[in-house]
Amino acid sequence: MQCKHIKVFGIVQGVGFRYYTEKIARKYNIVGTVQNVSDYVDIYAQGDKNSLTSFTNAVIEGASPASHIEDYEIEEIETNPSWKNFRTL
Template structure:
């Protein structure tokens, strides 16, 4: 089990990015959160290594058809056993 903080920059607000991120989390069995922060989107994602890799790549590739990801940061985090689902904040 791994956990990451993913910050995604570009045209990622007002284009359904959080909604599509939540759908991807369901597809890849990821728990955590997604939220708009200032001019970017912040995701805390936790899951099995392979699922987390696929989820992260799908998010970076543009979770929403209308989004345009121009940059991103990924930071490893300690796992949080209290995370049981994925939700939009």
Template sequence: MKHNFISVYGRVQGVGFRYFTQRLAQKYNIKGYVKNVQDFVEIDAQGEDEALRQFTDAVIKGASPASEVREYTIEEREIDQHLTTFKTE
């Protein structure tokens, strides 16, 4: 199990990025949230190692067809036992 905090920059707001990220989270059984923050999108994601890697790769490629990820950061965090769902905020 791993827990990552991902910040995604580029054309990621107003293009369905959060919706597609939520669908990816459901596909890979990821818990956490995605939300718009100023000029980037913040993703708090926790799941099994390989599932989280695949989820992260898909997000970085551009979760929505209209999005364009120009830059991203990934910060590893401690496991949070309170994460039970994936929300769009």
């Protein structure tokens, strides 16, 4: 089990990015959260290594057709056993 904190910068707010991120998370059985934070989208994602890699790649490749990712940061963090699903905050 791995957990990542992902910050996504660019045109990612008001374009359905969080909705598509949540949809992708469900596809790969990822738990965690996604939320808008000032000028970026903040994602906490947890799952098995292969699923988390696939999820991260899908999000970075453009979770929303209307989004435009300019930059992103990915940091591996400790797992959170309290997460049972993926939700938009």
